[in-house]
Amino acid sequence: MEILGIVAFAAALLVSVVAHEGGHFVTARHYGLKASKFFVGFGPTVWSRQRGETEYGIKLIPAGGFVKIEGMTPLEEIDAADEPRAFYNARARARLVVMAAGSFVHFIIAIVLIYGVLVGLGLSQVSESKIGTTSCVATTASCTGPGPAAAAGLRAGDRIVSFDGAALGSWQEFTRRVREHGAGPATLVVRRDGKDLTLHPDLVEVRRNRVTGEAGNDRVGALGVRPGLETVRYNPIEAVPRTFSVIGSGFTGMYTTLTHRLDDLGKIFSNDRDPEGFISVVGAARIGGDVASAPDTSALDRVRQFLVLVAAINLAVGIFNLLPLLPLDGGHIAVLGFEQARHGLRRLRGYRGPVQKVDFAKLLPATYATVAVLLGFSLLLLSADIVNPIRLNQ
Structure with a gap:
C-alpha cells in the first residue's frame, strides 16, 4: 500500500x-x-508530434514538463x-x-x-469535546501509571459535557477549568453511547502557565487527556x-x-x-x-x-x-x-x-x-x- x-x-x-x-x-x-514546444518529462525524447507551430511530446524521465516560449x-x-x-x-x-x-x-x-x-x-479537525487519548501525567521527571483520567474511567470517544457543574463549549474552556481547579477530586460529566455518565477524577498538580497551559511555573491541575479528531x-x-x-x-x-x-x-x-x-x-x-x-x-x-x-x-x-x-x-x-x-x-x-x-x-x-x-x-x-x-x- x-x-x-x-x-x-x-x-x-x-x-x-x-x-x-x-x-x-x-x-x-x-x-x-x-510556444514551439510542450513536453511531458525530461531527457531523451520518447515520442513527439508536430502540430502547427508546436511540437508536443513525451520524454523518458517523468519528472515534470516544460513549455518553450x-x-x-x-x-x-x-x-x-x-x-x-x-x-x-x-x-x-x-x-x-x-x-x-x-x-x-x-x-x-x-x-x-x-x-x-x-x-x-x-475535514478532520480537533474536536471541541471528544476525548482522543488518556495518558499519565508527569508530576516529576517521570511519567508512570494510568493518569487521573484513565483511572477515573474516562475513555477515548467520550464527549465532555460539564466540569464541576459548569457546562463546557470548547476544549480550551475545559482545559482552563482543569488548570484552575488544581489538585484534588473533581466532578466530570461525559456523554457515552448517548447517555450522560458522571466520573470523579482525582486531578494532580503540575507546573505550567495558568493561562496558556504551556510550560511555566504556576501550580495548576492536570487530568491527562488529549482531544480527539472528528470529521466535519x-x-x-x-x-x-x-x-x-x-x-x-x-x-x-x-x-x-x-x-x-x-x-x-x-x-x-x-x-x-x-x-x-x-x-x-x-x-x-x-x-x-x-x-x-x-x-x-x-x-x-x-x-x-x-x-x-x-x-x-x-x-x-x-x-x-x-x-x-x-x-x-x-x-x-x-x-x-x-x-x-x-x-x-x-x-x-x-x-x-x-x-x-x-x-x-x-x-x-x-x-x-x-x-x-x-x-x-x-x-x-x-x-x-x-x-x-x-x-x-x-
Missing part, C-alpha cells in the same frame, strides 16, 4: 506540474506568443520571423498573465481539492469561506516556514527534525506513501488525507514559484514590475518614449547564484529525506 501511495502521489505531482506548464502554454497562445529574454537567439511574437516584446499585461498562470493553476488545483474534500468527504462536513455554501480559510492558513504556514524555520535546517539530519519543516519531492512522496498505508485508518480517511496533502503541495509549489528570484516565474514578474515602475517615474519627468527593457545580461550572475543555491538546497533536502526521512507511521 505504501508503494501504491508513493506512485499515486508522484502521478498527482506530475499532473500538477504539467498543468502548471499548460497554464503558461494556453495563456501564451492566447496572447499570440509562439520563444524569446523569454532578449539574450535568447530566435528567428527574425518570430521577433514580433517573442515574449520579451509582448505587452506588460500579457507577460504578467503568462508568468503568473503557472502558479495560478496550482492555486486552482489546491482550491478545487480542498473544496471537494470539504463537501464530499469532510460542509454544505456547498459553507465550504466556500472555509476553503479560503484553509488556503489562507497554507500561505501563513509557508511564510512561517520561510521566515522562522530556516534555523531548523541544521536539524534535518538529527532525531529532532521538524516534521512540519522543509522536505524534498522524495520526502513528500514518502509522506504520501505513509498516508496511503496509515494503520488503523479507514480508506475514506486515507483518501481525504492524501487529497489534502496533494493540495498542500500544490499550494506550496505555487507560492514558491512566485518568489521574486530568477529564473523562477516570480523573478520574471519582479523584472516586469521594475520595468513598469521605472517607466512610470520617467513619464512623470516628461519621458514619452518606449519602455526601456531591463538588461538581463546584468542579471545573469544573480540568476546563476540563485540556481546554485536552489540546487544545493534541493540536494541537501534530498539527502536528508533519504538518510533521515520524516515518517508519519512510526
Whole structure:
C-alpha cells in the first residue's frame, strides 16, 4: 500500500506540474506568443508530434514538463520571423498573465481539492469535546501509571459535557477549568453511547502557565487527556469561506516556514527534525506513501488525507514559484514590475518614449547564484529525506 501511495502521489505531482506548464502554454497562445514546444518529462525524447507551430511530446524521465516560449529574454537567439511574437516584446499585461498562470493553476488545483474534500468527504479537525487519548501525567521527571483520567474511567470517544457543574463549549474552556481547579477530586460529566455518565477524577498538580497551559511555573491541575479528531462536513455554501480559510492558513504556514524555520535546517539530519519543516519531492512522496498505508485508518480517511496533502503541495509549489528570484516565474514578474515602475517615474519627468527593457545580461550572475543555491538546497533536502526521512507511521 505504501508503494501504491508513493506512485499515486508522484502521478498527482506530475499532473500538477504539467498543468502548471499548460497554464503558461494556453495563456501564451492566447496572447499570440509562439510556444514551439510542450513536453511531458525530461531527457531523451520518447515520442513527439508536430502540430502547427508546436511540437508536443513525451520524454523518458517523468519528472515534470516544460513549455518553450520563444524569446523569454532578449539574450535568447530566435528567428527574425518570430521577433514580433517573442515574449520579451509582448505587452506588460500579457507577460504578467503568462508568468503568473503557472502558479495560478496550482492555486486552482489546491482550491478545487480542498473544496471537494470539504463537501464530499469532510475535514478532520480537533474536536471541541471528544476525548482522543488518556495518558499519565508527569508530576516529576517521570511519567508512570494510568493518569487521573484513565483511572477515573474516562475513555477515548467520550464527549465532555460539564466540569464541576459548569457546562463546557470548547476544549480550551475545559482545559482552563482543569488548570484552575488544581489538585484534588473533581466532578466530570461525559456523554457515552448517548447517555450522560458522571466520573470523579482525582486531578494532580503540575507546573505550567495558568493561562496558556504551556510550560511555566504556576501550580495548576492536570487530568491527562488529549482531544480527539472528528470529521466535519460542509454544505456547498459553507465550504466556500472555509476553503479560503484553509488556503489562507497554507500561505501563513509557508511564510512561517520561510521566515522562522530556516534555523531548523541544521536539524534535518538529527532525531529532532521538524516534521512540519522543509522536505524534498522524495520526502513528500514518502509522506504520501505513509498516508496511503496509515494503520488503523479507514480508506475514506486515507483518501481525504492524501487529497489534502496533494493540495498542500500544490499550494506550496505555487507560492514558491512566485518568489521574486530568477529564473523562477516570480523573478520574471519582479523584472516586469521594475520595468513598469521605472517607466512610470520617467513619464512623470516628461519621458514619452518606449519602455526601456531591463538588461538581463546584468542579471545573469544573480540568476546563476540563485540556481546554485536552489540546487544545493534541493540536494541537501534530498539527502536528508533519504538518510533521515520524516515518517508519519512510526
